[in-house]
Amino acid sequence: MRDIIRQKVLETKKNLVLEEISKIFENDGFSSVKMQDIANRLNISVGALYKLFSSKDELFYEYIAYQIRLFHNMLVENCSSLSQPKLCLETYVKLKFDVFTAKRKAIEDPVIGDPLFFFKMNTQKNDPVKPIFEFLAELFERLDKIEPLKEKNYMKLAYLFNAFTMGYIEYWINYDEKLEESASVVLEEFLKGMKA
Template identity: 30%
Template sequence: MARTKEQNERITMATKKKIMAAGLKLFARKGFALTNIKEIAQSAGISTGLIYRHFSSKDELFCELIEDTVKELTKAAQIFDSHASPTQAFAEMTSSLIKDIQSSEELSCYFLMITRSIFEEEALPQMAEIRKSDLLLFEKAAELIEKGQKMGEFKPGNPYKLALLYFSIIQGMANMRLFLGDKYIAPEIEDIMAFLVKEKAGDKQGDIG
């Protein structure tokens, strides 16, 4: 029996996701310049010809992964705009990141891919958009930290430096997830936010969020 249009579309989408997952892992671990289409095909368990049915080149695949990253960074920045309570906003962001990093290597690979790509010898035009999105996220986080300081929720300090410290912690978690694999154990929200959130009289471990 011939497959329906819907079945073909599902198969096509599944294949594309498999290619993107393989590309993401290789770009993260080897970098853009040292990764080739043949390796991506082998990792995905498909032929190179099938890859070219979905992506015209390695550059196009990389570009789509970067576009996905930019979308996620934009969504993350919106979280910092959507709460009256700075503590709740950071708790929501932190909880989501902890779960995503713990549950699979995908988010960690995105972090590593971005870091590697920034230092690629070959200039990658897509990185300009990543830097722009990263800076927006840092600025939104810094603005929310400053708001939290004025509300008495956060500890004193340079808001931008504190925002960079927060995301450095997250980056470190992502790197350790890839390094340790299944042995990785995620920290608690309170441990990550301890440098930022003021303790109140009567607070107990686990009160954040």
């Protein structure tokens, strides 16, 4: 019982710290901030910060995983009142583009410095994106009953759709273009190649 309580306390501390770190990364970026700066802004010792996160890279991955959990919750909440899977898929695109646009400063350096960042993020043991892929797969399965799709592996469709939308984001980051594509247009472009 003591270990369970200790684990819950640690998770709560991490979430509180990640909430504050989100503000720091989103205002100042990732690469310009040192662990000492973060500890000072959080009013904790550097040692206490390193007890929660063993390195700055781990801290950044935890920040991304935290943001993914927030995004998943926001996606589920926004889709709860929508009966059409297509509207939920459009909501996914719109939310994804909005979130990346709002957090550009936080992700810009690691993404540009490491083109495989998101691939590595998805292949971690505790894949934080898995619930989103499962949600998307469920939406594609529902959509297939309304508008037949060529591909019947819905999880594969979820991964393909994620990669398709990430293409827009990576282009936007690398070429400093505006990320203003309409969610419905992006979805229709994807579905053109997927319809039976």
